[in-house]
Amino acid sequence: MKKLYTNYVNTFKGLSKEVWWLSLITLINRAGTMVIPFLSLYLTKSLDFTLKDVGWIMTCFGLGSVVGSWLGGKLTDKIGFYKVMKISLFLTGVLFIALQFVTTFVGFCLGIFLVMLVADTFRPAMFVALSAYSKPENKTRSVTLIRLAINLGFSAGPAVGGLIITSLGYSGLFWVDGVTCILATILLVIVLNPKKAKTLDEVKNENPISIFSDKAFWVFFISMFIFGFVFLQYFSTMPLYYKDAHHLSELEIGLIMGMNGFLIFLLEMPLIKWLEESKYSKERLMFVGLLLTGISFLVLNLTGWVGVLIVGMLFMTIGEMIAFPFSNAFVMERAKRGNQGEYMAYYSIAFSAAHIFGHNSGMQMVDILGFDNTWWIITVLSLVGLFFLSVLIRVTKKEKLKV
Incomplete structure (x- = not known):
């Protein structure tokens, strides 16, 4: 049993501290997006939208994700992954808090599109950061660690979200989502300052x-x-x-x-x-x-x-x-x-x-x-x-x- 435990722990060895910090930031961010699993319930129960309305809102959710991913890639290549991650996390927090005050169908379609557009600019930037902070031989395991953080976040988020709805209502959910994104921004600024962080595999292609x-x-x-x-x-x-x-x-x-x-x-x-x-x-x-x-x-x-x-x-x-x-x-x-x-x-x-x-x-x-x-x-x-x-x-x- 001890050998099994030792072998398991050894699979995490060799990853840079920046990758571990990036995983923690991702965990906080993903656990914070606890509005998402309860979105259809919130829209039908609290705002009295029909299932057809919810379907269109989820389409806007997906479209925002597509545009955000594309924009995140463009911005990352222009201004660098650090600035994109910092701006995305902070603005996502602000937008999540603001979204609770939107109550019309058209307004919510536009609101969720904007939230996902800003939120998903984070993803390409995070993957480029992950590549920069990983040795070439550790990249697949670094990605796996990030996936573990995402899975833990998605597992914890709905459980905590259910408790928040019970005690504070849906408005509490939006507040907690927003605050956790802002906290993740503060942690990012403290631990992943590009001047102090150790880049292990920086790729600058002059003729891409x-x-x-x-x-x-x-x-x-x-x-x-x-x-x-x-x-x-x-x-x-x-x-x-x-x-x-x-x-x-x-x-x-x-x-x-x-x-x-x-x-x-x-x-x-x-x-x-x-x-x-x-x-x-x-x-x-x-x-x-x-x-x-x-x-x-x-x-x-x-x-x-x-x-x-x-x-x-x-x-x-x-x-x-x-x-x-x-x-x-x-x-x-x-x-x-x-x-x-x-x-x-x-x-x-x-x-x-x-x-x-x-x-x-x-x-x-x-x-x-x-x-x-x-x-x-x-x-x-x-x-x-x-x-x-x-x-x-x-x-x-x-x-x-x-x-």
């Missing part, structure tokens, strides 16, 4: 190639959009499947969903370290990640046994643990040939676009075709994504032969 001429990246972009589309079903259509098709209670649904975060926290870092040492290429590991995620939907149609829900969640969790860190590391490596902020922005946009189309399309398919047919379609879509990743494997292999 345009991202639009990087064909391999756009094959990757399409495959990541498809992966995001498939993966996000677990956060929209899957809870409905648990309740309507298998008649699980909210507690049982929460336990299955919670298993995902717990396994990631427990196993992702050792798994990534082991896979890095296995010498498989990032492209092949992404292929395995999407394959396992696709299988998680396929198994649901093979049996009516309720235990298959846990089997499906296990396949998806392992697929997620492999696909996300290695896809992120792939982009960081690829970005050295162009503008880093731009590359990280379009990586974020692939998932932001999946948010816009994935949730709504999944709901429509379930409504029209039922759960079983939807899972077959999602499985076929996974195969399409695997085709694009197989093309990516061939293209990058040819690139390496030319070098």
Whole structure:
């Protein structure tokens, strides 16, 4: 047991203190965005919006995320990741506090668009910072640590958010969200001053190639959009499947969903370290990640046994643990040939676009075709994504032969 613990701790060794600080800032920021899980409840219960209204507001949410990711990449390349992160965190805090005073439908559409636009400029800047503060051999594990922080934040946020709503109401939620973002800004200024922080891998490309001429990246972009589309079903259509098709209670649904975060926290870092040492290429590991995620939907149609829900969640969790860190590391490596902020922005946009189309399309398919047919379609879509990743494997292999 002691050896197991020692091996687990050792997987975190070698990461710079700046990466640890960046993870803590991300944890505070993500735990602070606790308004998001309760947004649909707030809009229907407190503001009396219809479900159709909520659908349009969530579309504005996704569009704000896409524009914010793009703008964040542009600004990062122009003024640097530190200024973008600082301005984004502070203004997000102010906007979250202000959003509680918006009560009209059009006003909230514009408000949530603006909040997400400002909030998601942080993402490309944070990934570029992560690249700068990580040694090349530690980048994948650094990304994994950030993912652990995000998962812990998303796990703690809703729990704390529920307590705040019970004691202070929804207005308290907006205040806490805003204040935590501002606190994260203060921590960023104290611990990540660029004059004092130790940059380990600064990339300044004097003649960057345009991202639009990087064909391999756009094959990757399409495959990541498809992966995001498939993966996000677990956060929209899957809870409905648990309740309507298998008649699980909210507690049982929460336990299955919670298993995902717990396994990631427990196993992702050792798994990534082991896979890095296995010498498989990032492209092949992404292929395995999407394959396992696709299988998680396929198994649901093979049996009516309720235990298959846990089997499906296990396949998806392992697929997620492999696909996300290695896809992120792939982009960081690829970005050295162009503008880093731009590359990280379009990586974020692939998932932001999946948010816009994935949730709504999944709901429509379930409504029209039922759960079983939807899972077959999602499985076929996974195969399409695997085709694009197989093309990516061939293209990058040819690139390496030319070098």
